[in-house]
Amino acid sequence: QVQLVETGGGSVQTGGSLRLSCEVSRYTNSGHCMGWFRQSPGKEREGVATISRGDLTAYAASAKGRFTITQDSAKRNVYLQMNNLKPEDAAIYYCAAKPCAWSTPPSRDPVLYKYWGQGTQVAVSS
8 A cells, every 4th residue: 555645736937846745655565666647627647757666767758858756765755846837737746656666667657557646736827
């Protein structure tokens, strides 16, 4: 069992920055791959940035060069640093986890993720 709690959402102007945090509580010895996803009204949930147990990362094309996903060494917190935010980045952002092996590469497919946080809202005004 894994519980995820996101914080750090808010409202910024175009070009601004936000740092999202995800606190990870595990009640299992299994390792997990982590990811940040987002969903806006009328759109499918999108994998923004994901990270493997070995700290390999994968980003959506729209996020490359602007967003950075990291996790602390104890794997208790996962972060998403978002810079140069645009109005199209506005969405509810979710932290997610899936059991994975050490060698499993990062994946942005939300169907593969088993555990989800409640989400945090990001608004970007022009």
